Amino acid sequence: MTLGEIASRLGGRVVGDAATPIRQVGSLENAATGEIAFLSGPKHKARLAATGASAVILSKEFEDLTSLPRIVCESPYLYFARVSQLFNPQTTQAAGIHPSAVVSPSARVAKTASIGAGCVVGDDVSIGEGSCLYPRVVVYHGCTLGARVVLHSGVVIGADGFGIAQDEAGRWVKIPQIGAVRIGDGVEIGANTTVDRGALDDTLIEEGVKLDNQIQIGHNCRVGAHSAMAGCVAVAGSADIGRHCTIGAAAVILGHLKLADHVHVSAGTVISRSIHKPGTYTGLFPFDDHESWAKNTALVRHLADLAARIRALEKEKKSD
Amino acid sequence: MTLGEIASRLGGRVVGDAATPIRQVGSLENAATGEIAFLSGPKHKARLAATGASAVILSKEFEDLTSLPRIVCESPYLYFARVSQLFNPQTTQAAGIHPSAVVSPSARVAKTASIGAGCVVGDDVSIGEGSCLYPRVVVYHGCTLGARVVLHSGVVIGADGFGIAQDEAGRWVKIPQIGAVRIGDGVEIGANTTVDRGALDDTLIEEGVKLDNQIQIGHNCRVGAHSAMAGCVAVAGSADIGRHCTIGAAAVILGHLKLADHVHVSAGTVISRSIHKPGTYTGLFPFDDHESWAKNTALVRHLADLAARIRALEKEKKSD
């Protein structure tokens, strides 16, 4: 494919030789002849100058930073994603059910779906067109996957939610989890992520949601359409997360609360009450060299005392 | 089963038609005819008013909020758990060993136990009566599971603990992990949770413990009877956790420390020293909108300085 052909498919303006042949994408640092890279921002100028790529994708403001053949567009990263999709398949597993997979006879699996080695698909599960389960995914009974759902290895869909009640003696009585999990079209879920079945009603992952690895979604949660979560996020039961939200790595969303659409939670933040207004929310405790941290952090336990002493000084001042 | 039959089995007082037929539990929001729901508190009044359930479980103080047939009891949530158990099995897998499971000839598996598809059970493992391993559980050699132990998919019991010593050149020398894991009766462990084998002595999960998904229990830990942990908790090696403790989601318990019985750790809290007194312990850094967070958090690094300035003001005051 030539640079010109790419632009005629995906838009953007070609600067330089439109006949430049392109066969793959690459990074500025390591791209070779025939590869196209992208510039995400001015801090990678030096890499751009030294790149072995045959062409570059960049935005208008940086188009004069190189004399290489280039495509100028509004969102180089998004454009790059689309170019990469031209050259690479979205999943790498052929359609069909691997002989080592264990699929219940009552499961409905679309002909175009792909079920990898060692997968286990329970009774009455439904898997839509073009979906792909990489090796060793488990889907418990009764769960529903839409079309083009991608589940990476080690994903567990529909295990029991954590529903227990304490008896008079302090022992735990299990609440059978009789809901299921429903996953919308185009959802992708990363390796070893778990989504629990509902206690009574279903857990919902709406269309276009993207979950990274090692995320835990508790029972009866809803994750709104086109929301995305980075690795190791924990979402406790019955959280209701809106559409187009993003949740940073290792953030925690406590249970029984609601996040509006377009809420962005920073990495490492624990959300402990509902958020009704779109925006970015953060609760990261700053790190420091160990000695400075120890000195300052000891005072966190005395903040109420410090505040009282300030009040006292202010009062004396006034009475002066 | 009728409402009256439920009450005669489980106790509680029937108000309204005791002949009301009940065939399943449901949520206030989505229950249909023949289903019984429960009211957890007054904030769900509106849902109670609109419910399609045939009957409701609630406490004395709320018994007049509805005219539906109802069971009045002390702990509606606990009562509901027991009603749900009447209608639903605790596990959904038949007894026996799935042909795709790989079970060592030296393992002792009770006849009434259930080993799901793709499970791997190592040498000299012992699995008690009525236990259930859902698909793709691994139990390493030498580990012991009591009766009625439930392990969800992706659980790994008895992998090597993280025991390494640094040599003179800064390379890591592995300490072989020759202990095992012993799990008591009635323990349930959620999807993708891992419990490491002991370095020398065994790691212990005592009877009635409930662990949610994606929890990590380090080598040589003890988790005392009837303790419960929510998802994504990390427990470092040699932690000794008492009985009847609860650990909130994504909390971290550091190693070589001891928690007394009846200690409750809030979600997102890191426990960095032993706790000898029952009670609730919290260490959650509060989140805020990003701008407010940035403004306030910057000062955490200057707390020692702020405290010194308060002291100086107090001193000047005195010398006035």
Next chain:
Amino acid sequence: MTLGEIASRLGGRVVGDAATPIRQVGSLENAATGEIAFLSGPKHKARLAATGASAVILSKEFEDLTSLPRIVCESPYLYFARVSQLFNPQTTQAAGIHPSAVVSPSARVAKTASIGAGCVVGDDVSIGEGSCLYPRVVVYHGCTLGARVVLHSGVVIGADGFGIAQDEAGRWVKIPQIGAVRIGDGVEIGANTTVDRGALDDTLIEEGVKLDNQIQIGHNCRVGAHSAMAGCVAVAGSADIGRHCTIGAAAVILGHLKLADHVHVSAGTVISRSIHKPGTYTGLFPFDDHESWAKNTALVRHLADLAARIRALEKEKKSD
């Protein structure tokens, strides 16, 4: 083996009967006759006095605390690791490919490597001499494992990194992940840990790295040689971690940042910017009993206000 034979292999000075027979290692607390234990520090004096071990490993300063046969050496913990290796194999699985494993015909697996039950090894994967994959490991296509690599159950190597770009409508467009993962010699990776393949270039785990359970390594990270991470660490994409670093349990390393060699991150700490200087870094929010926590923590949101009030007091003071 006798105590004297151990010392002649591993060094150290024997005090007492060098002919004492030793057949295994044990803990001070539970060791029996024929076992050798070690003393890590003076706080275990009482255990030393009561031990049933036949011999003890300890440092010079404590050599007179016991009359048992003993080996005196500089680093008892390291010495103990080496003694344990004499008596115990580093892995417990025989060489060869288990019949239930699914290994691509294009994979290159060394004859001396061991592939456990239910493992899945993708196309063009390379696995070096003496490596051991415990049951249910998945290695995606194109990844490379050096010699003596140990992967515990549930590990997933080479699943897609989390590369998505947002389109004009707020939907996520996947960036195909066309890099792979390269793992150096002597690396050990704990149960259910995931290492993502690179977006364009490879993700690198250098020789001698030790990763505990449930760690997530994002795409395009580099983990420098002989670094070690405790359980549940999350490393976001493109982080570049130096050599001989240690990362404590449940710490989080954000993406696109660099840690110098010999950086030590405390447990529970979120690293949000690059660290260029060796040393120990901490960012743990202190826990407290719930009431004290609530009182003090409320003021974190008012730190900027407190600081302003201190400034005002200082100003008035000056103008006095």
